[in-house]
Amino acid sequence: MATADPVGGSGQPLLVLGKIGEILDAFSLDRPSLTLGEIRDATGFPTSTVQRLVTNMVALGFLDRQGDQVRVGVKMAYWAAPAVKGVDVLDLIVPVLKQLRDATGETAAFFRAEQGHRVCVALAETNHALRREMHVGKIMPLHAGSASRVLLAWDDSLARSVLSQPLGSITDSTITSADELAAVIKQTRADGYAITIGEREQGASGLSAPVFKANGELAGCVTISGPTIRIPLDRCLEWLDLLVESAEHATRLLGGRFPTSTATI
Structure with a gap:
């Protein structure tokens, strides 16, 4: 028996599949729920098309409806799980780092918290001759730098452990007060990034944003770093959207989701 061809005669995906993809792409970690009007604005589709596709996507579990809001369906996480099963997380992260490095010209790295320190576990290094020394496996303290702030902001138990210990001075700008560090950790979580x-x-200079696992736990953080002479504060601010979008893309690749709980420190 003949089956429907998922692509057109030209080898291109069916138009409806492209439209479904565009609707799903309209959702993001900072906008997980959208109205039909917001989906229409994001996609440019006619209202009737949005209504028809959303109704069918809800029926199939692609989307969930909550009042006048819709969001990506919980069933999608079930479908996504096999995609990352057996795939090394770093295999998914490294291409994101390379794209970020190519877009900024600066080093992009992925950090995790391990045994009370932060560790560089993946790296796309700048091509500039003048660069910060960084390598995979490098171990750094957890109370200094943008990556450390992010790693502590979404791990309450780790933050409490670090705050209970002496905070050594590394530079004149290192925070050595537990109260001050607790405040910037809280602000990092509220902002969704650190500089x-x-x-x-x-x-x-460094700017970092979190990457999350499927259960909402922190997987690590994506960081752009380099000499302040090339990356002053205004350049950091200029790259914030790119950084956060890259971290969000990494979260999606991992089948992750943004946590809903708030910090308790």
Whole structure:
């Protein structure tokens, strides 16, 4: 018996599949729920098309409806799980880092918290001759730098452990007060990112954003870093959207989701 061809005669995906993809792409971690009007605005589709496709996508589990809002269906997480099963997380993260490095010209890295320290576990290094020293496996303290702030902001138990210990001074800008560090950790979680200049290394800047697993736990953080002479504060601010979008893309590749709980420190 003949079956429907998922692509057209030209080898292109069926138009309806492209439209479904565009609707799903309209959702993001900072906009997980949308109205039909917001989907229409994001996709440019006619209202009737949005209504018809959303109704069918809800029926199939692609989307869930909550009042006048719709969001990506919980069933999608079930379908996504096999996609990352057996795939090394770093195999998914490294291409994101390379794209970020190519877009900014600066080093992009992925950090995790391990045994009370932060560790560089993946790297796309800048081509500039003047660069910060960074390598895979490098171990750094967890109380200094933008990556450390992010790793602590979404791990309450780790943050409490770090805050209960002496905070050594690394540069003149290192935070050594537990109360002050607790405040910036809280602010990092509220902002969804961190920017630091000269906190871990004099004359160096960094900006970091979180990446999450499917259960909402922190997988690590994506960081752009380099000499402050090339990355002053205004450049950090200029790259924030790109950074956060890259971290969100990494979260999606992992089948992850943004946590709904709030920090308790």
